[in-house]
Amino acid sequence: MFMNDLPDGPVLPAAETEVVLRPPRTLKYLACVQATAGALLVLAAGYAFWIQAFMPALCLAFMGLAAVGATLNFLMGKVKFGPDGLHNHEDSVSQVYMAWEGITALERRRRLWTERIVAVSPATSVTLGAPARLRFRRDPRFEAAVADLSRRAGREVTRGRPLLTWRYAVTHVAILATWTFLFVTFDPIWHHQAWPGRSEARALPDPCRVLAPAAKQLAPEQKPLFYDFTDNPICQFDAISLRLAYQLHKYQLGQDGGIEQAEKEFREGPGGPTPDDKGARPLPGVGDEATIVTSTYKDPSRVTQIQISVRRANVTVWLSYTPRLKGRDSTSEAVALAEHLARTATDRIKLD
Numbered sequence: 001m002f003m004n005d006l007p008d009g010p011v012l013p014a015a016e017t018e019v020v021l022r023p024p025r026t027l028k029y030l031a032c033v034q035a036t037a038g039a040l041l042v043l044a045a046g047y048a049f050w051i052q053a054f055m056p057a058l059c060l061a062f063m064g065l066a067a068v069g070a071t072l073n074f075l076m077g078k079v080k081f082g083p084d085g086l087h088n089h090e091d092s093v094s095q096v097y098m099a100w101e102g103i104t105a106l107e108r109r110r111r112l113w114t115e116r117i118v119a120v121s122p123a124t125s126v127t128l129g130a131p132a133r134l135r136f137r138r139d140p141r142f143e144a145a146v147a148d149l150s151r152r153a154g155r156e157v158t159r160g161r162p163l164l165t166w167r168y169a170v171t172h173v174a175i176l177a178t179w180t181f182l183f184v185t186f187d188p189i190w191h192h193q194a195w196p197g198r199s200e201a202r203a204l205p206d207p208c209r210v211l212a213p214a215a216k217q218l219a220p221e222q223k224p225l226f227y228d229f230t231d232n233p234i235c236q237f238d239a240i241s242l243r244l245a246y247q248l249h250k251y252q253l254g255q256d257g258g259i260e261q262a263e264k265e266f267r268e269g270p271g272g273p274t275p276d277d278k279g280a281r282p283l284p285g286v287g288d289e290a291t292i293v294t295s296t297y298k299d300p301s302r303v304t305q306i307q308i309s310v311r312r313a314n315v316t317v318w319l320s321y322t323p324r325l326k327g328r329d330s331t332s333e334a335v336a337l338a339e340h341l342a343r344t345a346t347d348r349i350k351l352d
Contacts, residue, residue, distance in 0.1 A: 038067030077129025107160030191257030258314030
């Protein structure tokens with residue numbers, strides 16, 4: 001080689017080529033599955049909010065957004081090794097640049113299912129989007145990328161503390177337990193009226209129309225007293241001591257669903273007889289559950305009062321009848337009339 005063939009300046013090493021690393025396809029596929037599940041949870045949260053299940057909506061939205069957010073780094077993240085440093089793209093917008101000479105340490109850190117690299121500088125530490133691998137699967141490409149990163153940064157890659165620590169696990173288990181408690185105990189979504197397969201009443205029949213045929217026979221000139229309370233219409237005929245009341249139970253935040261409220265009121269009252277009252281007996285074939293209590297004089301052929309409680313779905317029905325103690329008002333006839341009215345009142349309830 002002749003002297004005039006040599007370059008004028010000093011000989012420099014060849015510049016490092018740029019390398020772009022992305023998460024492996026397996027992790028991307030798993031991230032797609034997780035993102036899809038998260039999106040479905042967000043849609044479920046929208047449905048829960050629409051049916052006014054606010055606490056389940058909050059829980060589902062939190063879990064769905066967290067699931068989707070955890071996948072962005074795998075779906076859109078990438079790392080570019082350049083001549084002067086690395087660019088860590090966490091998603092399509094944000095990125096972090098670290099110069100090679102500014103990196104003070106490179107650490108392998110394990111999560112529950114993955115192993116990733118953390119680059120540390122005096123100012124910050126960054127979990128790189130790539131290289132990454134599944135913990136329980138050998139990946140030669142991962143090892144080659146780690147070796148290239150170590151060579152470019154001039155730092156040995158050491159084993160760092162796992163990202164999945166006892167504190168991390170206990171914290172997340174506590175968060176999950178809290179959300180589960182709120183979701184299941186405080187406001188269970190399956191107790192809402194719009195839950196699939198759940199039939200509840202949205203409106204109540206007119207109690208005076210139910211009693212009108214019987215009242216017309218017993219007291220033709222008697223006019224009913226009608227009390228149109230919200231979700232609790234009441235009709236009574238004072239002359240024949242006949243009274244019918246409906247109670248519509250609706251979902252209320254922190255007070256369970258309408259059916260569950262009706263079940264509790266049927267068992268515990270107030271408003272009508274309960275199954276635990278003295279002399280109470282079940283009344284089969286009326287609503288979902290019904291009970292009847294009769295009071296008599298010393299002469300059991302004469303009844304002084306009949307009370308019936310019925311529950312159908314989210315509606316409770318209370319009927320009371322005090323027959324006149326003369327003529328045809330024997331115990332059996334009065335009870336038969338009361339049972340007929342209770343059955344008619346229950347059958348008028350329309351469920352959606």
